[in-house]
Amino acid sequence: MPSHTFVLNGRPVTVDAPDDMPLLWVLRDKLGVTGPKYGCGVGVCRACTSHLDGAEFQPCTVAVKDCAGRRVTTIEGLADGEVLHPVQEAWLECDVAQCGFCQPGQIMTAVALLRRTPAPTDADIDQIQNICRCGTYPRIREAIKRAAAAGPAGR
C-alpha cells in the first residue's frame, strides 16, 4: 500500500493508504482525527472543511495522494495549545453552536474567509456554503464580524 507523508496540525505524519482514498477517511479512520465530520461525502455540506496549506478545502473530496508534502490543518490544530484562535473565541462569545456537528467546518471556513478578507461584508459572509441544519447562521455572521473587529492578531 502506498505511503503518504504530510504535515498534520504542525507535525509530520506518514500513513499507508490507497492513493485515491479521500483525506477525510484517512484522518478519521486511520489517524483518529475526528474533528472533520462526514456530512455528505461530496463536498456539498462542508462539515469536514479544513485547511490545505492554509486555504479552505473539503477533505471528503481530496485524495490523500494530493496532500503529500503539504500542510493539513483540522479544527484540532487551530488553537495554540489551550489558547484558542480568535475565531474560536468569537464562537464562544456569541455562543454559536447548537448541536455542534457542523461547527468545526464552519469555524475553519470562517478562518479562511478572514485570511482572504479581513473585514468581510454581509455579501462576503453570504458566500459561505457550509450547511448548519440547526440554523445558527445569524450567530455565525455575528461571530465572524466580531472576530474581524478584533483585528488580525493570531490569524
Next chain:
Amino acid sequence: MKGQAISTSTPDRASVGRRRFLTYLLAAPTLTVATRLAAPPATAAAATAPDPAPAPAPAPAVGALPGLPGVPDVVDLGDALILAGLPTAHLLVLEVTAAGRVVLHLPRAEVGQGLTTAVAMLVAEELDARLEDVDVPLSDARPDLLFNQLTGGSNSVRSLYDPVRAVAAAARARLVTAAARRWDLPAGSLRTEDTAVLAPDGRRAGFGSLAVAAAAVTVPAVPATPKPPGQQRLVGTPTGRIDARDIVTGRARYAGDLAVPGAVPTVVARPPTINGGVQSFDASAARGMPGVLAVVPLPGGGGVAVLAETFDQALKARDALQVSWRPGPLADLSDAGIRSRLRAANLPFLVPPLLTLHVDAEFDFAFVSHAPMEVLTAVADVRPDRAELWFSSQSPIVAQQAVAAELGLPQDAVTVHVVRGGGSFGRRLFFDAALEAAQVSRAAGRPVKLMWTRNDDMRHGRMRPAGHHRIRATHALGQVLTYEHRVATVRTDFRHGLGEALTAAGFAVQAGGLSLSQGFFLLTEKNPYQLGVTTQLLAEVPLDMPTGSWRSVYSGTVRVADEIMMDEIARTLGQDPVAFRRARLGSASARAVLDTVAAEGRWGRPMPAGHAQGVGFHEEHRSCAAYLVEIDATDPAQPRVTRAVIAADVGRAVNPRGLEAQLTGALIDGISVILQAGNHIDRGAVREGSFADFRYARQQHSPPVVEVHLMPPSGPPGGAGELGVPAASAAVANAYARATGRSPRSFPITF
C-alpha cells in the same frame, strides 16, 4: 447508576410548585440523592388543575366570536408525557464526587437543543455551585424509567424543572448539614457559594470535601426546598453552552467519533426505491476488494452491509456489489398520485358554501427530510449473551426493547449508551441504524460502527409526511362565524413509545376509532383564535414509507395554513392582519408577543416594491411566539428574508440565550420549508440525494438582521424547542404573499 438500596432516611417533602417530590439518599460512597414523585395524582385533572398555565380566557375583544376551548387548553401533549413519567422511581440521580464535581445523570437526549446546559444551570442554581463544576452526562437506557426517557414534544425543561431543582436542593441541604456537624455550628448559620459551604467566621469547605460525610446525612438540618424564583441568580441569565469549548475545538464526540475497540466501519447498500429489497446479490467482487472484512445481508432483506477497515473501502466495496433489487411498494406512485389520494381522503366540510360569505383555500405541503447534520450512526457490539450499543437516541428504552427482541436477548442484557447527537428534529425518535448495527454485528460476529450515508438518509430516511389542507371560513358583518380545517396527511409513524406513554397516562388515545395519530392531533392542535364554531379534523393515508415527527409535528403545517388563512380572511374583511389577529387572541400573553413584534418590527412601515412584511403567531406547549419577517421577493423565484423580529413568552426561560438559539433555528427551518427545502417522490423513490438538491437554507438565505425579544418570567417554564417553527413558517409565507401579490398554495414555494 451506582446506588440501589434506599437508605432509611426520612424523605424530604419538598413541595415544588405544582408537584411534590420525595428526595432520598442512595447508598453510595459519596453523596448521591434521588427523587421521585411524592404521591401519584389521582387523575389527570387533579395533576393539571394547580398548574398555573393559562386557562382559556374569556373573550377580551369586541368583534370576535369565541370558540370552544380546545383539548390542548385543558391538557396538552406535554402534560400527558409528564403524567406518564411521574410514577417513575429514581427519576433523577445527582451525585457529588470527592473531587467536587456535581453530576446530574440526565435521562434525555442532547441533540443541540441545549438541554444539558439548562439542566446544569438548574443544578448550579440550587446548590450554589459554579456552573463549570456541574456535569450532565446522558443516562444509558434505564427501563426503570418506563416512559420517562423520551425526549420529544418540547417537553424536557417542562418535565425536569421541578424534579431537578428538588434533587439539587436536597443535596445542598445534606452538604450544609455535613459542614455544620464538622464545624459544630448551627446549620442555619451556614451558606453556600461557589461549590462550597461557608461559615460565618469565613471557614470554607468545598462540596468535594463534604461528599463522603454528606452521604451519611439521613435527616438534613436545613430545609431542602428549592429557591423561590425571586432568589434565582443564574436561572434566567443568558448563559453559554456548557459544551461550547468542546465543540469549537473539535473534541465533542458523536457516535461516529467513538473509538470502541474493534468496531469496524460499516455501510449498507440500499435499494433505489423506498422500502424496496434485495432479490439476489453477488458479493464476490466486493469481498476481494482491499480492506473488506465481511459482507452481510440485512436479515429483513432491505439491504446488504459491507464491513471494511475504513469507510472509504466499505463504500467502494458497497458500490462493487452486484445486487438485483426488488422494487418497493410505492414503485407506481409519484407526488401527483399521492396528492390525489390526500385530496380524496380529506373529510368534507360541515358548513355548505350556500347563503354565506366565505373564504376557502387549499394548501399542499411536500415531504421534508429531517436531514440532521450527523447522519444516523450507531456502534454495536453484540455477543452471544449480551449486546452493547452507542448512538444518539430520543427513545433509548424503546430502542433497547427492540434490539433485545431482535437479538432474542433479555432486555437487561442490552446496554444502550446515549451519545450526543448532531441534530435530530425528531429523527432520533427512531433507531433504524442501531437496529441494523445490532443485526450486522451479530451476523458478522464482531463490533461494527454502522453509518448511513447522506444519500441513505435522503432516500430512505424518515420525512415529515406530505399533507393536503382544506379550510373554509364563513363570515358576516365583519365577523368570522365558522372556521373549518380539514387535514389529510400521509400517516405519521409514532411507533417510538409515544402510544404506550399516553396510554400509561390514562389517555385512551386509540379508543373510539381514533388512531394514535389522531390522539396526538387532538392533544396538540389548537387554533388560538376566536373564530366562532371551529372544527379541525385529521384524515390519514397510510403509505408504506418511512415517516416521523418533524420538529413541531402537525403544527408545522396545520398552524401555518391557519396563519395564511388569517391573512387572507383579514384581507377579505378589509382589516389589518395584525389587528385582525389581535382582536381574536384569547390570552394577554398572546397579544403581548404579537404587539411586541409589531412595535419592534415597525409593522406597516413603508417597503419598496417587491418587499413586504409578514407575521405569524403560534401557541403551544404552554408558550407562545410571534414572528415578523421582511422579505425581498423582487425576484419571486429567489426570495430572501432580510430581517426577522421574534417575540416569545415561555413562562420562564431557564437560559434565555439557549431559548434565542431555538427560536432562531426555528426561523431558519421556516425559511427552508416554506421557500425551498422539500422532497419529491418519483415512482416510489425520493428524488433528492444530498444538500445539493435538498435545499435547506444556507447563510445566503438567512436574514442579516434577527432580533429576539423574550417576555419577562410569568410562571413555570413552557416548552420551546418546536414552538417557533409554525409561526416562523407562517410569517415567511405571509410576507412572500404580500410582496408578490400571489397566494402561495403549495410548499415549498420554489420547489
